[in-house]
Amino acid sequence: MKTRIIKIIILLSAISLIGLLVTQLFWIKNAFKQSEELFDSRVSVAIKQALDEISIIDAPTENHYHCSHRDSNLFVNTHILDSLLKVHFLNHKLDSVFEFSIVKCKGGTELYSKSGVLRERIPSACHTAGLSCIWKPECYNLEVYFPQKQNFILLGLSAWLLFSLVFILIVIFSFTYIVLKLIKQKKISEIKNDFINNMTHEFKTPISTISIASEVLLKTDQKTSISRIAKYSNIIYDENQRLKNLVDKILQIALIEKEDLKLNKIELDLHKLIQETIANLCLEHCTKEVSVNYHFEAKNFMLKADKIHLENVVTNLVNNAYKYSKNSPDIEIFTKNVHSGIVFSVKDKGEGISSEMQKQIFEKFYRVPTGNIHNVKGFGLGLYYVKSIVESHGGTVTVDSVLGEGSTFHVFLPFE
Structure with missing residues (x-):
């Protein structure tokens, strides 16, 4: 697929995704608004029903100047009002904490406040209903406030x-x-x-x-x-x-x-295998002067492995060191024992590999760009093969490299 087509597909998909997100946000906003309007409507109906009921329960019995024998400033029973509001709110499925106060229409003097909440702290978004009493010439309002209104609405939309x-x-x-x-x-x-x-x-x-x-x-x-x-x-x-x-x-x-690789493991001398493999490699393929130095420090160099595949591993690593060196290749081979096996390393003083490319060099078909070194042959399968064979032996392969200074490949092989 062409790069231009891929970019167009990605761009159109991104626009569609952004459009979907905007639509969802718009829907959520509208849903919240509609739920809030429904909430307010239910509150208004519930308050009206509660006031209609209290007007019957708490009707005046002695004179037309006061609605009851209680404090002359109050003409409703606030305890009954609180209970009625709770009942009617629950009837309308408004199971949320609420607070209310009774204030004069003129001047806003607060006569009663549930829970001791100051009127100044009650938002303007509270629900207001008139308290009319034909026996009282003054005008009073009932203000109801739901402090957890938004949480209640969001819970309904959860x-x-x-x-x-x-x-x-x-x-x-x-x-x-x-x-x-x-x-x-x-x-x-x-x-x-x-x-x-x-x-x-x-x-x-x-x-x-x-x-x-x-x-x-x-x-x-x-x-x-x-x-x-x-x-x-x-x-x-x-x-x-x-x-x-x-x-x-x-x-x-x-x-x-296909994971159908069968290993024929035999007891072998790793030092001897490395030396013979490199000797044969140089006799067959070396077209320029090459220096190979051995630093065999491993005391225990006998292990069980597939001879042919291990020779191919050594061949690939040394061949890479040879190909990616500019002039006369200078290759060093190291071995050392670790706790449960042996490590052999192939070091060169070639072009080196950048840290970004080091993450990809063991991938199938991947080839490191050769820069000024031309005609480097290969399929991009060598290091992928090395990694696969080493791991099939229960080992690991890693690389240390500095761009412009060379590379060192470390292969760990367990004894068992």
């Missing part, structure tokens, strides 16, 4: 808010996951294309060489010397072996991917 939050999180997670997958797939596609190009180049060279050598042999006659025939026959054989090794490497990776 189920919807929770579902909304869960679905929003699912959408955000899905969007993030898809975007990351798209980016990963794009990266894999690029790596795959690089792999195919590298593989084509790797196969093309020996095939071309075999083709040329075969044409020369086809044109030979009885006068052609045996040495000339042997020379081109050896070329064909060597290039055929090279093709075989390339195919074997790809097949080994396929077996690792």
Whole structure:
């Protein structure tokens, strides 16, 4: 998929996600507003019903100037009023803490306040109802305030808010996951294309060489010397072996991917295996002067491992040190014993690897950019193979590298 198409898809998805979030927030705001209006409506109805009922219960019996024998400043029974308000609020499913006060319309003088709450502390958003008494010429108001009103409304919406939050999180997670997958797939596609190009180049060279050598042999006659025939026959054989090794490497990776890799573990001398592998490697492939120094400090260097695969591990590590060195490669091999096994390290003084790339070098098909070093061949499978084989032996592989100073690969292998 083209980069431009991926960017457009991500942009449209991001806009859609933002639109969804804005819509959800708008819906939540409207839902809260409607719930608040419904709450206020229920409170008004409940207060009216409570006042209608108290006017019957607490009616005057002695004179028309006072509504009762109590303090002349109060003309309602506040205890009965409190009880009636509670009953009617509960009837309307308003199970929330409330406070009320009775004040004069003119001047706002407070005659009564439940819980000792000062009127100045009661917000203007309180519910007000007139207390009319035909036997009292003055005007009075009942003010009711719900200190936990917002919490009560939010509690009523909690189920919807929770579902909304869960679905929003699912959408955000899905969007993030898809975007990351798209980016990963794009990266894999690029790596795959690089792999195919590298593989084509790797196969093309020996095939071309075999083709040329075969044409020369086809044109030979009885006068052609045996040495000339042997020379081109050896070329064909060597290039055929090279093709075989390339195919074997790809097949080994396929077996690792299928988790069908079978190890033939035998007792072996790690020091001897390293020396013989490097000697054969240099005899076959070294086209420039190379220095290999051994620092074998391990006292116990016998372990059980698959000889062929361990040779390939050493070959890959040393071959990388050789390829990524500019001039005459200077390679050092170290071994040492640790508590439960042995560590061997391959150190070079090449270009080094940046800390960012160190996180990716063991991934399949990944190849470190070579900078000024050109014609570095490979599929990007070497270190992935090394990591897979070492881990199948129960070991680990790590790298220490400083850009411009070289790299050191450490391989730990347990004795058992």
